[in-house]
Amino acid sequence: xxxxxxxxxxxxxxxxxxxxxxxxxxxxxxxxxxILSVIAIxxxxxxxxxxxxxxxxxxxxxxxxxxGPNRVGPAGFFQPLADGVKSLTKEDLVPRTADQMVHxxxxxxxxxxxxxxxxxxxxxxxxxxxxxxAGILYFFAVGSLVELAVFMAGWSSRNKYSLLGGMRAIAQMxxxxxxLVLASVVVIMAAGSLSTVSIVDMQASYTGIWPHxxxxxxxxxxGFILFMIAATAESxxxxxxxxxxxxxxxxxYYIEYSGFKFALFFLGEYLGMFATSGLAITxxxxxxxxxxxxxxxxxxxxxxxxxxxxxxxxxxxIRGTLPRLRMDQLMSFAWQFMLPMTLFNLFVAGVxxxxxxxxxxxxxxxxxxxxxxxxLSRSLKQGKKxxxxxxxxxx
Amino acid sequence: MFGEGILKxxxxxxxxxxxxxxxxxxxxxxxxxxxxxxxxxxxRNFPFLVYDGDDWQQGLRCVSCFICEKECPxxxxxxxxxxxxxxxxVGKLQFYPKVFNIDVSVCMSCQICxxxxxxxxxxxxxxxxxxxxxxxxxxxxxxxxxxxxxxxxHKIHPTEAAAVDAQLAAERAKIAAKTKATAEAKPATPTPPxxxxxAGPNAANQPVPTATEK
Ligand code: SF4
Ligand code: SF4
Numbered sequence: 001x002x003x004x005x006x007x008x009x010x011x012x013x014x015x016x017x018x019x020x021x022x023x024x025x026x027x028x029x030x031x032x033x034x035i036l037s038v039i040a041i042x043x044x045x046x047x048x049x050x051x052x053x054x055x056x057x058x059x060x061x062x063x064x065x066x067x068g069p070n071r072v073g074p075a076g077f078f079q080p081l082a083d084g085v086k087s088l089t090k091e092d093l094v095p096r097t098a099d100q101m102v103h104x105x106x107x108x109x110x111x112x113x114x115x116x117x118x119x120x121x122x123x124x125x126x127x128x129x130x131x132x133x134a135g136i137l138y139f140f141a142v143g144s145l146v147e148l149a150v151f152m153a154g155w156s157s158r159n160k161y162s163l164l165g166g167m168r169a170i171a172q173m174x175x176x177x178x179x180l181v182l183a184s185v186v187v188i189m190a191a192g193s194l195s196t197v198s199i200v201d202m203q204a205s206y207t208g209i210w211p212h213x214x215x216x217x218x219x220x221x222x223g224f225i226l227f228m229i230a231a232t233a234e235s236x237x238x239x240x241x242x243x244x245x246x247x248x249x250x251x252x253y254y255i256e257y258s259g260f261k262f263a264l265f266f267l268g269e270y271l272g273m274f275a276t277s278g279l280a281i282t283x284x285x286x287x288x289x290x291x292x293x294x295x296x297x298x299x300x301x302x303x304x305x306x307x308x309x310x311x312x313x314x315x316x317x318i319r320g321t322l323p324r325l326r327m328d329q330l331m332s333f334a335w336q337f338m339l340p341m342t343l344f345n346l347f348v349a350g351v352x353x354x355x356x357x358x359x360x361x362x363x364x365x366x367x368x369x370x371x372x373x374x375x376l377s378r379s380l381k382q383g384k385k386x387x388x389x390x391x392x393x394x395x
Numbered sequence: 396m397f398g399e400g401i402l403k404x405x406x407x408x409x410x411x412x413x414x415x416x417x418x419x420x421x422x423x424x425x426x427x428x429x430x431x432x433x434x435x436x437x438x439r440n441f442p443f444l445v446y447d448g449d450d451w452q453q454g455l456r457c458v459s460c461f462i463c464e465k466e467c468p469x470x471x472x473x474x475x476x477x478x479x480x481x482x483x484x485v486g487k488l489q490f491y492p493k494v495f496n497i498d499v500s501v502c503m504s505c506q507i508c509x510x511x512x513x514x515x516x517x518x519x520x521x522x523x524x525x526x527x528x529x530x531x532x533x534x535x536x537x538x539x540x541x542x543x544x545x546x547x548x549h550k551i552h553p554t555e556a557a558a559v560d561a562q563l564a565a566e567r568a569k570i571a572a573k574t575k576a577t578a579e580a581k582p583a584t585p586t587p588p589x590x591x592x593x594a595g596p597n598a599a600n601q602p603v604p605t606a607t608e609k
Contacts, residue, residue, distance in 0.1 A: 320408050
């Protein structure tokens with residue numbers, strides 16, 4: 001088996017893992033290789049979490065014309081270390097009335113569920129922990145554990161704010177789970193497979209220099225946008241961060257958490273964001289595939305993480321821009337816009353499949369998507385009178 | 396159009412983000428421990444005791460009259476009067492505080508003690524870096540900690556200190572005139588003497604020191 005240097009670089013982690021495992025007795029081999037992959041995933045994404053927190057704080061600072069963290073280490077880049085030390089040494093308070101067991105389990109479950117999702121994400125060529133043939137189904141099943149964890153946290157704290165936050169989180173996450181799944185169904189339709197690996201393989205070919213990513217089709221583009229909106233809501237990010245609305249329910253479901261458990265919530269939230277972004281990359285942005293055929297010499301895992309960082313930057317940008325929605329706005333947006341649009345998108349994907357390829361197919365599909373989007377947004381606006389509000393008790 | 400506002404907002408934040416790297420004018424943050432803003436003269440924080448001269452014990456203006464202790468709303472001033480007397484800022488023999496403590500963790504910086512003090516003995520300081528690792532005795536400041544020189548007062552609040560100094564000088568002059576007058580009046584008849592300092596004829600009859608109004 002000979003490989004070119006490019007392939008060697010691409011498969012470096014895979015081959016080194018194989019080589020390491022081959023020294024072990026046969027009965028330990030599969031177990032060890034699984035453990036190695038798990039350790040790698042945990043380390044890499046925890047590191048990514050650390051980097052993201054600095055980037056986010058610095059980026060948000062710049063957006064608000066501030067410096068952001070700039071004290072710890074060069075340009076403040078060791079800030080996560082300081083934060084880690086701080087959260088580890090802080091007192092871990094548990095309310096006396098709290099349900100101790102559930103209170104303890106909630107952050108653990110959150111982080112575990114977030115990490116479990118990475119099992120089916122192909123971060124590079126041949127670099128996936130398990131190639132499940134129902135990978136996407138598994139991903140969403142594990143992803144819904146997050147809701148359970150959040151509600152456990154809200155319920156067990158025995159605090160009215162945390163309970164409100166937990167209930168908001170449940171309402172929001174379940175509402176947006178529907179468009180999230182429906183937005184990804186178009187890809188499953190096109191790929192004819194639930195396996196993440198084969199979905200990426202389908203997109204990793206080129207016409208000329210152009211890749212076959214699903215995002216470069218009308219339904220794929222619409223699906224990607226809808227998916228990202230739903231993913232923002234799923235990961236409780238601004239402008240959908242109602243469950244933790246500081247202004248009205250202080251910190252929502254993790255109000256009673258301090259010290260390291262609080263840090264775990266943070267970690268879980270960011271891991272969830274990375275995982276859904278990773279799935280968006282897998283489904284729409286060609287996974288680890290290079291964006292142009294002449295760039296395929298760059299190792300595949302680098303492409304995956306470059307795309308992931310790009311999505312993270314967009315998330316940060318959005319967070320620095322949009323204010324938080326109100327609960328009713330959030331809900332009506334989910335059910336009156338997102339859901340119909342994702343259903344339309346399914347239809348458009350079907351039309352695309354059965355029409356002969358050509359410019360007509362493009363025009364028809366774009367028209368079929370733009371028209372309902374405009375109509376739906378019109379109808380959402382209707383019946384809303386924009387006027388000065390009068391508050392009875394706050395004058 | 397749907398989403399137009401979002402795009403506008405994104406453009407605005409992108410402009411802020413990139414602009415903050417280009418123009419220094421956008422970044423108004425002062426890097427505090429290294430850089431400081433010039434202090435505003437009207438700034439006030441916690442009270443301190445003013446002393447004249449070099450010896451903080453001798454020069455302390457406070458005469459231990461307990462007015463500030465009674466007026467302090469959160470009751471954070473603790474005073475114990477001395478048994479002997481020493482000359483005060485205007486030269487009269489007065490009691491002085493044996494103990495003068497302020498619990499700055501309780502003090503709410505209201506300046507009432509300063510307003511009521513008839514002897515200009517207590518003023519507001521501007522020092523704000525007061526953190527202590529000992530939250531009990533570290534924040535209960537004694538006489539020594541509170542005593543600061545008149546020069547310090549001039550440095551932090553020049554206008555106010557100059558006004559106080561002028562007033563004290565006038566009072567000192569009055570006292571001097573009065574003692575001179577009584578010294579002259581003793582051998583002679585009790586008629587009002589010719590005023591050497593140009594103060595009004597009834598200056599000698601005024602209670603000294605007068606309550607100061609600021
Ligand atoms: S500033 Fe107010 S609270 Fe502080 S010692 Fe003076 S009177 Fe008391
Ligand atoms: S009011 Fe002035 S003179 Fe009287 S005790 Fe307080 S500081 Fe001293």
